[in-house]
Amino acid sequence: MRMKQFIAALLACACLISSAFAAEILPKERMVVLITIDGFPAWLWEDPTLPVPTLRKLAREGASAKAMTISNPAVTWPNHTTLVTGVTPAKHGVLYNGLLLRPAGLPPKLEPWKDKNALVRVPTVYDLAFKSGLSTAQVDWVPTTNSMTLTWEFPEIPNPNGVIEKELAAAGVIDAAGFREFTKRNPAWRDMIWTKAATHIATTRRPNLLLFHLLVTDAHNHKYGPGSPASHTAFAYADACVRELLDGIEAAGLKEKVTLVITTDHGFKTAKRIIRPNIVLRREGLLQTRGPTVASCDAYVSVLGGSAMVFVTNPEKRASVLPRLKELLAKVEGIERVVEPKDYPALGLPLPEQNGQIGDLILLAKGGYGFHVSPIGEEVVSDVTPDVYAGHHGYLNSDREMDGVFLAWGRGIKSGARLERIANLDVAPTVAALLGLEMKDVDGRVLRELLK
Numbered sequence: 283m284r285m286k287q288f289i290a291a292l293l294a295c296a297c298l299i300s301s302a303f304a305a306e307i308l309p310k311e312r313m314v315v316l317i318t319i320d321g322f323p324a325w326l327w328e329d330p331t332l333p334v335p336t337l338r339k340l341a342r343e344g345a346s347a348k349a350m351t352i353s354n355p356a357v358t359w360p361n362h363t364t365l366v367t368g369v370t371p372a373k374h375g376v377l378y379n380g381l382l383l384r385p386a387g388l389p390p391k392l393e394p395w396k397d398k399n400a401l402v403r404v405p406t407v408y409d410l411a412f413k414s415g416l417s418t419a420q421v422d423w424v425p426t427t428n429s430m431t432l433t434w435e436f437p438e439i440p441n442p443n444g445v446i447e448k449e450l451a452a453a454g455v456i457d458a459a460g461f462r463e464f465t466k467r468n469p470a471w472r473d474m475i476w477t478k479a480a481t482h483i484a485t486t487r488r489p490n491l492l493l494f495h496l497l498v499t500d501a502h503n504h505k506y507g508p509g510s511p512a513s514h515t516a517f518a519y520a521d522a523c524v525r526e527l528l529d530g531i532e533a534a535g536l537k538e539k540v541t542l543v544i545t546t547d548h549g550f551k552t553a554k555r556i557i558r559p560n561i562v563l564r565r566e567g568l569l570q571t572r573g574p575t576v577a578s579c580d581a582y583v584s585v586l587g588g589s590a591m592v593f594v595t596n597p598e599k600r601a602s603v604l605p606r607l608k609e610l611l612a613k614v615e616g617i618e619r620v621v622e623p624k625d626y627p628a629l630g631l632p633l634p635e636q637n638g639q640i641g642d643l644i645l646l647a648k649g650g651y652g653f654h655v656s657p658i659g660e661e662v663v664s665d666v667t668p669d670v671y672a673g674h675h676g677y678l679n680s681d682r683e684m685d686g687v688f689l690a691w692g693r694g695i696k697s698g699a700r701l702e703r704i705a706n707l708d709v710a711p712t713v714a715a716l717l718g719l720e721m722k723d724v725d726g727r728v729l730r731e732l733l734k
Contacts, residue, residue, distance in 0.1 A: 309718035313540045315492045316713055319520045320500035323549030324349040324685040334521040344691030345699035345732040352548050352706050354629045355586050356675045356684045359424050361547035366406040368710035368724030370630035375403035375637055382639040389582040390593055398429040407710045408491055410719055416490035421480040423493040434487050436479035469501040470519055477523040481530035496520045507672040508550035541693045541716050546686040548675040553652035556670050557616045559583040560657035571657055581607055585653035587676030591641030615663045616651035690732055699732045
């Protein structure tokens with residue numbers, strides 16, 4: 283009798299072990315979808331009237347953090363790069379929404395569509411996944427141009443000759459006019475197309491890692507201010523886009539294999555007063571205009587919303603111009619602080635000798651103020667007008683209004699796990715862990731408290 287009980291117990295154990303192995307999903311069968319909803323502040327998530335039922339449901343069923351510290355500067359491309367590298371901009375090198383060029387005697391200019399390897403100086407999680415034999419994909423993720431480690435793509439500016447683009451065109455999702463006018467059409471329409479592209483890639487290609495960026499929320503927060511009725515409507519639409527993608531994943535029978543990680547690049551705040559530092563430079567003879575444009579300059583200020591980069595554009599005058607700039611700009615209403623290079627590392631930013639794109643000085647705006655690039659006019663500081671954005675980001679990441687949202691749901695995520703605060707540095711190593719990989723030499727950590 284005892285022998286029969288012993289054999290029965292062994293068989294039961296064998297069944298349990300077999301079931302456990304059967305339930306395990308191999309890395310090549312997993313899918314992690316990293317979604318960013320642009321400009322989604324943690325403070326807005328706390329508003330119970332924000333109409334995002336899909337995201338609320340995913341947060342309840344999955345895991346979340348009360349707040350996520352972002353990186354300086356609080357701009358889209360630098361923070362999207364931090365999310366996939368796990369290191370600060372001081373290390374990954376992306377400081378703007380493009381590569382900044384510094385022609386002598388002229389304002390710096392951005393070239394956004396440079397190759398990813400000309401911008402990003404460290405490995406990304408999609409590089410690691412691709413080189414480990416996993417499939418990768420992106421929809422509207424930046425910067426990724428000619429990355430060589432993305433298996434499928436539908437980029438921010440789609441290519442009518444691309445594989446995925448042709449398939450969507452054949453399905454009637456987008457036509458020739460849509461491709462031709464893509465960047466000129468409204469952001470909600472573009473998010474619609476990007477969502478259909480992400481759903482198509484997820485269900486037909488089943489990549490192990492899919493990066494997906496939604497943009498309409500940033501546009502409405504800028505134009506109308508975060509927390510406005512228009513802003514709430516934009517977030518409701520972004521929520522519907524996430525729902526559409528999730529519905530597609532479930533209909534394709536992939537739900538049990540998928541993990542969603544949903545986050546953002548930066549928060550948002552409203553400014554009531556606008557600072558135009560280039561008017562100061564024009565008055566002081568450091569900048570010359572021809573009509574509305576800058577004809578030449580010894581110095582120039584590029585703005586990032588709540589902060590601004592000050593450049594000496596005439597190297598021969600650097601020794602005399604730089605101290606003068608600091609003295610002039612420190613006196614301007616609304617400028618809280620003029621940051622010198624010695625303080626850059628404490629902000630997670632590179633020294634000028636490490637990255638020549640960084641400003642010679644950085645201006646920080648006080649609460650309620652934002653920067654504008656125009657050198658035209660007489661008022662250096664004025665109230666916000668209809669032709670100037672009310673909503674801004676770009677403030678220091680120590681500003682709690684710059685905190686972002688973070689939630690995770692699905693395979694490998696511990697239901698009900700709640701964290702007080704994480705950093706966006708933690709996202710890439712956590713995504714790697716969900717794929718059975720390890721990112722080395724990163725500043726972030728794996729959020730093991732959220733993982734089963």
